[in-house]
């Protein structure tokens with residue numbers, strides 16, 4: 001009960017105003033961008049396939065040449081963080097710009113120089129969101145890749161004759177943002193507003209953070225990994241890869257993702273909020289205008305709410321009496337995943353699908369284990385730190401399905 005009272009109180013400070021431009025963008029995201037989520041399913045699937053294909057290619061000593069007879073499938077050591085960061089970025093790049101690569105890319109599905117630079121800059125921005133500095137270089141790097149694509153696309157839409165433009169169907173989220181018109185037929189968003197959208201930043205870090213920390217915990221507790229693998233084999237089988245339509249049945253994998261949000265949040269603090277009025281929460285008076293920073297680690301590991309709070313125990317989220325799939329959303333704020341209230345994440349459904357899909361593909365497609373030099377993966381001493389300060393997870397990986405199941409891109 002204690003957390004409920006706290007949760008309800010917190011809603012009154014979860015309403016920081018960000019100005020009319022932000023409200024407009026939030027409206028656009030809720031009413032147009034997220035409605036597009038379903039028709040962008042194929043793009044998400046392409047990137048989930050690419051994730052599996054890329055790791056598979058790393059396990060094969062013939063590089064790009066996909067011929068199963070020539071392949072010698074081997075165990076390789078992989079930097080899980082690099083792979084998770086890139087594939088999470090690929091999904092949102094594909095939905096937003098309809099492309100995986102800014103440059104020529106790589107035949108094996110991995111990132112080129114441009115994508116590595118882009119993802120590094122996006123994560124630099126994210127890890128400094130609470131800092132009072134401009135992060136000029138990282139923002140310039142992200143804009144260097146985004147702006148030319150946006151300018152070119154706007155020109156392209158605006159140079160199309162009006163009657164053709166009305167018939168033209170959006171092919172990605174950028175098209176959606178550009179083609180929005182008000183009742184008088186004028187664009188709803190200016191070029192500057194489109195360039196200022198933060199969908200890339202809003203989406204890039206959470207799914208990859210879950211992939212890395214969930215795998216870390218599962219490898220440390222092989223029984224958990226086995227239970228998740230068994231569930232996927234039971235629901236999906238071993239002759240095809242997980243699809244989004246399977247996700248509601250992968251309850252144990254969902255519980256693993258939820259437990260990762262609780263125990264290993266992507267950042268120590270939530271985004272700052274401002275209280276709009278004087279409010280008292282659990283006996284603490286918070287004056288109007290205060291900056292409120294919620295500790296994600298403090299909520300998710302609160303011993304008054306969570307039994308054995310430092311143990312990774314996905315079972316705690318399973319409810320045998322409920323027919324509903326385990327939710328990654330936590331509206332009572334017993335931990336922070338998508339947050340709640342007026343500023344809560346409008347993309348929680350899409351974010352849940354992306355996260356569970358990518359994690360399921362990693363678990364289904366490969367056997368994961370500690371490399372021989374175990375010291376390289378010992379993150380146990382770092383459990384309390386923000387992941388961005390910890391060492392990347394390095395694991396041994398080998399394919400676990402028949403060669404024909406792995407996606408092939410000529």
Ligand code: HEM
Nearest residue numbers: 026202203206207271337338339343344345346347350351
């Ligand atoms: C696993 C994936 C995701 C997680 C965990 C996540 C989590 C969050 C969190 C914690 C916030 C801050 C809420 C606050 O200030 O209290 C937020 C804001 C936001 N997210 Fe997400 N998000 C995810 C994916 C997405 C996706 C896919 C989209 C849209 C395509 C999206 C769009 C937004 C937007 C627009 C905001 C700002 C809301 C506002 O200030 O009014 N997010 N998200």
